[in-house]
Each structure stands twice: as structure tokens, then as C-alpha cells.
Amino acid sequence: MTDKKQDLIDQKLQDLNNDGVDRRGFLKCMAWAGTGLVWTMSGGIPKSRAFAKTADHSAVKGADFTFVQISDSHIGFNKPANPDVTATLQTAINKINAMPQKPDFIIHTGDLSQLSKPSEFDTLDQVLRGASAKQVYFVPGEHDMLTDNGEQYLQRYGKGTKGAGWYSFDHKGVHFVGLVNVANLKAGGMGSLGHEQLEWFEDDLKGRPASTPIVLFAHIPLWTIYPEWGWGTDDSEQALSYVKRFGSVTVLNGHIHQIMQKVEGKVSFHTAMSTAFPQPAPGTAPSAGPMKVPADQLQRVLGITDVNYLVSGRSLAVVDSPLGDSGASSAGGGGSTSGS
Amino acid sequence: MKRNSFWGASFTASVIIAIVLLVWGSPSVAANDQPSAAIAVVKIDNFVFGPQTLTVPVGTTVTWTNKDDIPHTTVSTDGVFKSKVMDTDEQFSYTFTKAGTYSYYCSVHPKMTGKVVVQ
Numbered sequence: 451m452t453d454k455k456q457d458l459i460d461q462k463l464q465d466l467n468n469d470g471v472d473r474r475g476f477l478k479c480m481a482w483a484g485t486g487l488v489w490t491m492s493g494g495i496p497k498s499r500a501f502a503k504t505a506d507h508s509a510v511k512g513a514d515f516t517f518v519q520i521s522d523s524h525i526g527f528n529k530p531a532n533p534d535v536t537a538t539l540q541t542a543i544n545k546i547n548a549m550p551q552k553p554d555f556i557i558h559t560g561d562l563s564q565l566s567k568p569s570e571f572d573t574l575d576q577v578l579r580g581a582s583a584k585q586v587y588f589v590p591g592e593h594d595m596l597t598d599n600g601e602q603y604l605q606r607y608g609k610g611t612k613g614a615g616w617y618s619f620d621h622k623g624v625h626f627v628g629l630v631n632v633a634n635l636k637a638g639g640m641g642s643l644g645h646e647q648l649e650w651f652e653d654d655l656k657g658r659p660a661s662t663p664i665v666l667f668a669h670i671p672l673w674t675i676y677p678e679w680g681w682g683t684d685d686s687e688q689a690l691s692y693v694k695r696f697g698s699v700t701v702l703n704g705h706i707h708q709i710m711q712k713v714e715g716k717v718s719f720h721t722a723m724s725t726a727f728p729q730p731a732p733g734t735a736p737s738a739g740p741m742k743v744p745a746d747q748l749q750r751v752l753g754i755t756d757v758n759y760l761v762s763g764r765s766l767a768v769v770d771s772p773l774g775d776s777g778a779s780s781a782g783g784g785g786s787t788s789g790s
Numbered sequence: 791m792k793r794n795s796f797w798g799a800s801f802t803a804s805v806i807i808a809i810v811l812l813v814w815g816s817p818s819v820a821a822n823d824q825p826s827a828a829i830a831v832v833k834i835d836n837f838v839f840g841p842q843t844l845t846v847p848v849g850t851t852v853t854w855t856n857k858d859d860i861p862h863t864t865v866s867t868d869g870v871f872k873s874k875v876m877d878t879d880e881q882f883s884y885t886f887t888k889a890g891t892y893s894y895y896c897s898v899h900p901k902m903t904g905k906v907v908v909q
Contacts (some may be wrong), residue, residue: 530877577848597874635900637903679901
């Protein structure tokens with residue numbers, strides 16, 4: 451079973467290589483949705499492997515703290531790909547509440563709503579109130595800033611933030627930075643951080659020891675996954691140049707509704723599944739629109755990401771789990787990324 | 791409530807435009823292979839504005855219709871016009887009263903770009 455999974459992962463790596471995604475020598479990519487994925491780093495050597503129920507949970511057990519990333523809830527979306535996105539968000543919350551170690555907080559990487567409607571934000575708030583972790587950190591997705599340049603988003607979720615909603619905070623020795631790359635997008639471009647935010651970001655990191663673990667989170671990927679679909683951020687290179695001196699950098703993104711991982715030096719990139727609907731693997735469909743999957747398979751391609759931080763052992767584990775978890779390890783990865 | 795009445799009005803207007811097109815607009819486009827004198831349409835489908843470049847005479851009202859399951863906008867690069875967010879099947883219209891080339895994009899998905907050439 452493990453071999454079969456490894457084959458699947460290798461196949462995905464191969465596919466990505468052929469797609470030209472892996473274009474810089476030492477880049478490693480993994481596209482996969484359907485079961486789980488553990489990412490560990492120890493002594494600066496990152497490793498990815500499939501997450502199975504039989505997998506070694508030591509990194510999880512000894513974690514100093516855990517947090518969960520959820521993304522792309524698109525509350526208000528009601529089309530055939532998933533007519534009840536509130537229910538699948540609720541399932542995600544139930545999954546979080548069932549975790550053996552209560553997460554310290556939740557990070558939502560944007561697209562809370564489908565159309566930035568107050569009622570959609572209200573519903574999201576209501577569902578999130580049921581989570582065991584009461585602290586939720588947000589960054590906006592483009593769907594959250596549709597009507598009023600993000601004013602409403604800022605009022606609800608951006609108190610105390612700068613500019614379009616960027617901010618940083620520290621938690622048990624880890625420095626977290628929430629970046630906004632969905633505001634003031636330029637014709638023909640991809641995601642954008644903008645000059646003002648970049649300046650703030652550079653300043654925010656100043657004086658922090660290089661040993662401080664850094665976690666960046668933003669909606670659109672901060673690495674170029676597929677420019678044809680705008681899956682990248684035009685000025686992310688500059689942002690990433692500011693974190694080069696740090697020994698451990700983790701970048702968490704949403705937007706593309708599927709898991710992708712890349713490790714580049716000491717920086718690991720990770721995108722999360724959506725809690726609402728899957729999107730096709732890069733280039734496998736005419737557009738990045740919602741991918742329709744049979745109802746009984748939907749929960750395999752939606753999910754949450756929990757991150758276990760093991761400060762003492764210099765380890766970090768990212769575990770993605772689909773909402774429909776029963777028999778996940780034998781689900782064979784679902785083949786969902788190629789099922790468009 | 792305000793939003794609803796806006797979209798209601800917009801929907802009514804779009805139905806009228808559609809009827810006008812059905813009765814009169816489309817056949818004339820097909821017959822002459824020329825843009826209709828007063829009305830033209832751009833369809834947003836699969837994250838693409840179609841046609842990407844539309845050439846029309848001065849005075850033409852262009853209507854964009856979103857056929858995707860994902861919301862889009864139509865925003866002039868030079869700030870000439872800006873739609874509200876169009877959800878599935880919603881529309882936006884703008885009447886071009888001056889000759890020129892009008893570039894526009896979707897502010898939600900800025901890779902989506904298009905052009906209206908008004909002659």
C-alpha cells in the first residue's frame with residue numbers, strides 16, 4: 451500500500467516536471483489530493499511522505515503546539531460542485547474538534563465568502579464559533595474583497611492590521627506573518643503584495659534572529675504554480691528574499707483548492723485543500739473553475755491542514771486530511787487531481 | 791434589499807436586451823458579418839472574455855454576461871467603466887460614445903483581459 455502511494459507521488463512529481471512547474475533544479479513538488487500528507491523537517495532536511503494511519507506519529511505526539519489551516523470556504527457558493535458549502539465547512543470544524551491535541555488556533559487563508567456578502571460572512575462566523583480553537587487568524591481572498599475594496603472584510607476580520615489587512619504575531623517562539631496578495635490586482639498580472647506591504651514586511655523581520663521559525667500565510671500561492679491561471683504572486687520573489695536568512699520558513703497558501711508542496715532550500719511551500727470544492731490540477735482543464743466530482747467523492751478532495759510544531763526537535767509536520775477520512779489510507783489517493 | 795432591486799433591474803434590462811438580440815440583433819450579425827449597429831455582446835466563459843477583441847461602431851452598447859460558476863468583473867484599465875461583481879448569468883452593459891480602444895480586465899482574475907475597439 452505504501453509502495454503504491456509512493457508510486458502515485460512519483461507519478462505526480464513526474465507529471466509536474468513534465469508540466470514545467472519544477473523549473474529550478476532543486477525544486478520538489480507534490481500535487482496530490484485525496485488522502486493525507488505529512489511534511490517533516492529536521493535539521494534543515496525536509497522530507498515529504500504519505501500520511502497513512504500506520505504512519506509514524508512521533509512528530510505529532512511530541513509537538514510543542516498545533517494549529518490548523520483551513521481555506522477557501524466560499525460560503526454562498528451553491529453550484530453543483532458542492533451545493534452545501536456550509537455543511538462541508540461544518541464537517542471541517544467537526545474534524546478539528548475531534549483532533550487529539552486541541553489546536554492553539556486556526557488560520558483561514560482566504561476566500562471566506564463567495565461574493566463578499568454580509569450574510570455569507572455571518573454564516574462563516576457562526577460555523578467557526580463552534581470550533582474548539584477560538585482564535586482564528588484570517589487573510590482575505592479575492593472573493594472577500596469583491597464589493598468595497600475589502601472595507602467590510604477589514605471591519606470584520608482585519609482589526610489592528612495594516613493596509614489591506616496584513617499583520618504579524620508571535621506564538622511560542624514562532625513568528626507568523628499574514629500577507630495580502632489579492633488587493634489592487636493589475637490587468638494581466640497574478641497576485642500582488644505591492645510596495646507598501648513589502649516595505650512593511652522587510653521592516654517586520656528586521657532584528658529577528660535567523661533562528662526564529664517563520665510561517666508566512668497568504669491566499670494566492672507565493673510561488674508560481676501556473677501563471678496561465680494566475681496561480682502565483684508577481685512580487686513574491688522580493689518577499690521571499692527577505693526570509694532567506696532564516697533557518698526555517700513555512701509558507702501556507704490556499705486559492706488553488708488542492709494540495710501542492712515544494713521545498714526550496716530552507717523554505718517549504720504548501721497549499722491547502724478547500725473546504726468547499728476542488729479545482730483541477732494545473733493545465734488539466736480549460737479553466738480553473740470548480741471541478742465537479744461525484745457526490746460520494748467530494749469529501750475526499752476537501753479538507754483541512756493541521757500543522758504540528760516541534761520546536762525542540764526543529765521539526766515541523768504538516769498533515770493534510772480530507773473531510774471524508776474513513777479508510778483514507780486505502781483510498782489510494784483518490785486520483786482526484788487527475789480526475790477532471 | 792437594495793442589492794436585490796439592483797440585480798432585479800439589471801436582470802429585467804438584460805432580458806429586454808436578450809429579446810432585442812433574438813428578434814433583431816443576432817440575425818443581422820450573422821447576415822452581414824458586421825457588428826450590429828447598437829448592441830454587441832461579450833460572453834465570459836471558462837475565464838475568458840469572448841471575443842477577446844470586439845470592434846464596434848460609436849454608440850454601441852456592449853453587454854457582458856458571466857457564464858462561469860465563479861464571479862467575474864469587467865473593469866476598464868483606464869477607469870472608464872467598472873462593473874459590479876457578476877455572479878453566474880449576471881450582466882453588465884456599457885455604451886461606448888467615443889471612438890478609441892478600451893482595454894479591460896477582470897479585477898478578480900486579472901489574467902483575464904479583453905479589448906473593445908470603438909470606431
